[in-house]
Amino acid sequence: AAAGVAAAGSGIPVLSFSNNTAIAGGNVWVLGNTFENTARRLLQYAAGQGRNRVLVTHATDQAGQVAREAIQAAARGTGAQITGAVPYELSQAGIASAVPTIAEQARSSGSNAVFLTGNTAGDLPVISQLLSETGIGGEDFRYLGLTRWDIPADALQLPGLQGGYFALPDQGAIQQFRTRYSARYGGAPHPIANLAYDGMAAIGAIAARGQTVGRNTLTSRAGFAGTGGVFRLRGDGTIDRALAVAQVVNRSAQVVSPAPNSFGGAGF
Known part of the structure; x- marks a missing residue:
């Protein structure tokens, strides 16, 4: 840590x-995929499908606040409008208490999409189920x-998620990396x-150009x-990573928009 600070x-x-x-x-870049990157990809795709009025739901904890801010920041230039944001306490009772407010605001704001910021190990199963039961x-x-939404794969069985969109990396590229790693080291990669590979790939590509x-x-x-897939480092220290958009159909993930293989086209 000290060396990193220095x-x-x-x-x-x-x-x-x-x-x-x-x-x-400054001179620090993050290599991990960010909430902003995921939100930008999904909002752009959703707006292209006519889902351009988006209500955000989020937990009141720090992660939920960061998620809400990331989505709001990412919306600029995507064609999507954020119609509001409704928080909930991170508990089953807290979610149940907030659902009527979320449903009312979704309808009164003319929203046609709802951004769920929860994860499959926490609030996502509860909020997706309770909201769907109210007709949202x-x-x-x-x-x-x-x-x-595909980690673990069993999450795709959740009734409330059917028809929804989520983002993921190019699975073909990921599998190629895992196969090469396993062949070389005899096990699955950490x-x-x-991220380590991508960082060195960037440095190697620059060096190869002299x-x-x-x-x-x-x-x-x-x-x-x-x-x-492809990635690029932004001037503000963040990252653009190519992501695919998948839809949950018949309890499986179907890619409806492949990850772009270059910058400047659809998905960026």
Whole structure:
């Protein structure tokens, strides 16, 4: 940690294994996928499908507040309008208490999509079920998910999530990385091994062009080829990662918009 702080203050580029945008900026970049990146991809896709009025739901804890702020910031330029944000206490009773307010605001604001910020191990199963039982969800109010709904795979069985959209990396690229890693090291890669690989891939690509690693070369608009598809580092220290959009159909995830393979096209 001390070495990281020293490097961060020295002008030497620092590529972190974090997705916390609070540490990004200056000469520090985050390599992990961020809430902003996921929200931007989903909002852009949803708006293209006519789901352009989005109500945000979020827990009152710090993670929920960060999620809400990320979605609101990401909405700019996507064609989607955030119609409001309704918080709930992070408990079954707290969610149940907030559901009538969420339902009322979804209808009164003319929303046609609802952003669910919860995860499959916590609030997502409860809020998706209770909201769908009030008629909020499905075709009239499409759900958008800030977290992965396919981890664990059993989450795709949840009735409330049927028809909803969530984002994920290019699974073909991820599987290729895992296969190569297993063949070389005889086991599955660590969960953050892909971030280490991507950081070195960026440095290697810059070096192969005979350039020096620095702010200008790291933030090349063309980006780099990574373990989950293309990515690029932004001037503010955050990251753009190519993501696919999947829809839950018949209790399985079906990709409805593949991850882009370059920057500047659909999905960016």
